[in-house]
């Protein structure tokens with residue numbers, strides 16, 4: 001009983017605090033704000049790629065993903081408006097299709113790095129076909145895009161692989177700068193190695209599966225950008241489409257080196 005009296009008196013007190021005495025103000029019926037169906041944000045128009053015959057171009061490439069750490073790398077690249085090339089392991093594409101899609105939507109080049117990270121240079125015809133077609137399929141399923149570049153794991157190639165890549169429409173992309181980031185899981189070491197070795201026209205190899213390497217990327221980009229470097233995808237580095245079967249290590253001269 002005492003409880004009920006207390007409740008009533010508290011309510012009475014509360015009512016004296018309301019601004020308009022005796023007047024029951026209907027709760028403001030907030031009209032739902034008229035929200036137009038938000039148009040899907042259009043992908044920002046791609047700026048024309050720089051002319052790497054004149055600009056100090058560098059191609060950052062990331063192998064073996066996608067993995068959890070790839071998401072952080074994509075944020076880092078987005079924040080700096082830098083595009084890179086991802087050499088994707090097929091079984092990881094099947095595990096993280098959403099990251100493959102994100103790579104593509106951000107304007108990065110997505111490429112083949114075999115299905116199981118196999119040594120393709122020593123593999124049979126059947127094994128090579130299996131590794132490559134399964135990866136192409138996994139990337140296509142994730143993103144709708146079929147890669148035109150292959151980086152053979154370990155840089156291990158052969159005449160047989162060259163012939164098959166020519167038939168499958170895949171150019172072979174190797175690299176010029178290797179900071180051995182898989183061995184040295186040390187951010188400062190990776191930064192130093194890449195910053196020291198970078199030259200215009202080079203292709204830098206790193207691994208987005210190692211968080212230590214991902215953490216090296218901001219400084220690498222910021223330092224090299226301050227030196228006038230621009231970051232391009234591998235096809236942009238060579239000024240166009242690459243020839244299937246052919247091996248590419250770095251841009252050799254000022255002349256365009258891609259196919260028209």
Ligand SMILES: [Zn+2]
Pocket residue numbers: 063064113117153154
């Ligand atoms: Zn690899």
